[in-house]
Each structure stands twice: as C-alpha cells, then as structure tokens.
Amino acid sequence: MPELPEVETTLRGISPAVVGATITGFEVRNTALRWPVPVGQLQKLTGQTVSKAERRAKYLLLHTAAGTILLHLGMSGSLRILQTGQVAGKHDHLDIEFDGQQLVRLNDPRRFGCCLLIQSPVSEHKLLSNLGPEPLTEDFNAHYLFSRSRGRRVTIKSLIMDSTIVVGVGNIYASESLFLAGIRPTLAAKRLSRKRHHLLADAIKHVLQKAIKAGGTSLSDFSGTDGKPGYFSQQLHVYGRSGEPCSTCMTTIQSKVIAQRNTYFCPVCQRF
DNA sequence: CCCAAGACCTGGCGGC
DNA sequence: TGCCGCCAGGTCTTGG
Missing domain, CATH: 3.20.190.10 (MutM-like, N-terminal)
Structure with missing residues (x-):
C-alpha cells in the first residue's frame, strides 16, 4: 500500500x-x-x-x-x-x-x-540522516541526478529507488517513471545522457504528483477500505501489465526482475 | 565506497 | 476443500 x-x-x-x-x-x-x-x-x-x-x-x-x-x-x-x-x-x-x-x-x-x-x-537520526532530497522539491533535478549517477554501474531503476539518491520512488513508480521518460530500466545509470536525466527527473515528479492527487481523492474519507490499488491501476501504464499491450504503441509489455523486484517496461517505447 | 543478496512477516493467489 | 509454493507497494543489514 x-x-x-x-x-x-x-x-x-x-x-x-x-x-x-x-x-x-x-x-x-x-x-x-x-x-x-x-x-x-x-x-x-x-x-x-x-x-x-x-x-x-x-x-x-x-x-x-x-x-x-x-x-x-x-x-x-x-x-x-x-x-x-x-x-x-x-x-x-x-x-x-x-x-x-x-x-x-x-x-x-x-x-x-x-x-x-x-x-x-x-x-x-540514523534512519533520516542519509536520505536524499524529496523528489517534489527543487533540490531534486536533472543536474543533481546526473551528478549522482556518475560512475554508477547499477541499473537506472535501482538508482532511482536508492533512498540516498532520492526518496519516495517505490517499485511501482520506478517502472512508471521510466516508461514516461522512455528509458529502459536495465540501462546502467552512468550511461544515461544528460537529456535523459532531464526527462527522468521530470517524469518522477510528474508521476508522483499525479499519484498524490489520485491518492488524495480515493482516500478522502480515510477510514475507507484497506486500499488495494484499485484507484491507481487505472492510471498505471506498465506496472503489473506484462502481457498486455502498451497504451502508446500496442507492443506487449514485458517484465524482468531487477534487484529482486519485478520491473515492467515497453520494449519499443523504452529502447535505451 | 560500491554492489548484490539476505533478512524481516503475513496473507492471498494459482495450481494440483 | 486442502495444502504448497510463490508473490507482494520497503529498506536495513551483511558480506564480498
């Protein structure tokens, strides 16, 4: 949840x-x-x-x-x-x-x-002292993300899920952000161009902002049902949709395990 | 320092 | 039905 x-x-x-x-x-x-x-x-x-x-x-x-x-x-x-x-x-x-x-x-x-x-x-506090910036603040931007990805061999998906880089990007929104930015989740972080860092930082902000609005709507009464992701799933482009057609190009969505977490992407919309 | 894998725990699901 | 294995939105900890 x-x-x-x-x-x-x-x-x-x-x-x-x-x-x-x-x-x-x-x-x-x-x-x-x-x-x-x-x-x-x-x-x-x-x-x-x-x-x-x-x-x-x-x-x-x-x-x-x-x-x-x-x-x-x-x-x-x-x-x-x-x-x-x-x-x-x-x-x-x-x-x-x-x-x-x-x-x-x-x-x-x-x-x-x-x-x-x-x-x-x-x-x-130990749990808070090493956290990266909040994704929806100006401290998190393309320049910052680029500087933090230098020399990093991990996949770009793992990088954006690393809370010392940026907080709050969970498994769902990692896949969704990378789809929106047109980036293959398996790409090594250090190989991402400056331009793509820009697309990615913007995508993360966009996806989270949109989800906050959706979450706010669905949970407004607050004592409501223990939320399965019903209200999100309408808006998810790739997460949990392997085997379904991509909403953009109709190519079949694929999934792959990265760092022990299932990851979803469109092989055509996310070429790099 | 960097990276991958293991650990924690319960419940729901598909398959037999 | 019943049991079994697998999977799940997180993230700290460990070991190489």
Whole structure:
C-alpha cells in the first residue's frame, strides 16, 4: 500500500486530528514491529501536545516538545483515525490516544513498519540522516541526478529507488517513471545522457504528483477500505501489465526482475 | 565506497 | 476443500 503518495495522503488525513491535540496515552498490543516498539519511552510523551506533523521520505513524524514519534508503514501498514473505545482487530498493533477521545491506530499485517521515538535532533537520526532530497522539491533535478549517477554501474531503476539518491520512488513508480521518460530500466545509470536525466527527473515528479492527487481523492474519507490499488491501476501504464499491450504503441509489455523486484517496461517505447 | 543478496512477516493467489 | 509454493507497494543489514 504505502507508496509515497499514500503516506502523503495519510499525513493529510491524520493532521487535522493530531496537530494541536494532546497525547493522553498509548496502547501497544504488539511490540514486535520491524524494531521493538519502545513502550516505556513513548509513555513519557503522555501529556505532550503535537506541534507539527510532517512526512520525510515515507516516514511520518509527529513532533512534541519532549520528542518526535517516527512512524513507518512498511509494505502493508495503514493508519486510521477512530473514536476511543473501538475494538481492536487483527494486526492493530498500537494506538496513540489524543485528548482522551480520538486515536490513531496502526494496522500492519506484515509488521515491516515501525514506531520509534526520536529525542535527538530529528535530522541526525540514523534512519533520516542519509536520505536524499524529496523528489517534489527543487533540490531534486536533472543536474543533481546526473551528478549522482556518475560512475554508477547499477541499473537506472535501482538508482532511482536508492533512498540516498532520492526518496519516495517505490517499485511501482520506478517502472512508471521510466516508461514516461522512455528509458529502459536495465540501462546502467552512468550511461544515461544528460537529456535523459532531464526527462527522468521530470517524469518522477510528474508521476508522483499525479499519484498524490489520485491518492488524495480515493482516500478522502480515510477510514475507507484497506486500499488495494484499485484507484491507481487505472492510471498505471506498465506496472503489473506484462502481457498486455502498451497504451502508446500496442507492443506487449514485458517484465524482468531487477534487484529482486519485478520491473515492467515497453520494449519499443523504452529502447535505451 | 560500491554492489548484490539476505533478512524481516503475513496473507492471498494459482495450481494440483 | 486442502495444502504448497510463490508473490507482494520497503529498506536495513551483511558480506564480498
């Protein structure tokens, strides 16, 4: 579920409920997420008010004067806003209660997500300190991408999925961006021309922006169904479409495993 | 430093 | 139906 657009949508969904609200408790039913949930540390935030909620890469950050809660949704996580007293279901691992009346509930079947507390400067935290720029900012552009691909033998697909290069490009949007830019995913990063870096940087921005709009629409009520990608799949050109005709040239879409992840492309539209 | 592969975990699906 | 193997939107960690 959580590609960058859904994390962004999640942020927008929880912000009205949590920013300015006071934490009145935590209920942790399962501490065994990707890293152990530090229950004792979190409890000390009780009584603190959330001053700001933001997204960095696919991390959600809830700031208080006494520390910052860092959440990640992994492959299968989601957050919901509920009234207190709602019975927890399977994989509802933890709640953060606000003002004694609402809670943010984390559900994550695969438990690749996490909930940690940061008390040092946030940008210096190990999980955040080596992250590349946000794709939708001006810091991420053709010139930057070109400079970071010099000497790199990895495929261009692996490069754009490397969070130290640029954050937020997951497996779906890597394939989609490369299709839009007309670039073969298997091409060595160092062999990409300047012109194609330009096309690629623009494609990444375009695809993510469009997806955020789609995600925002589909999840606007927020407690809605646990989202399968129904609303995305209409807009996907190549991802998950091997064997189907390319929407541009009707050639059969192919798939290939790159760095252990399935990758989709049109062999005609993406010649290089 | 760079790169590839392994690890974590559950659920849904197709095939027999 | 039931069981089995395979696959899945992430990313940190390890080993060469």
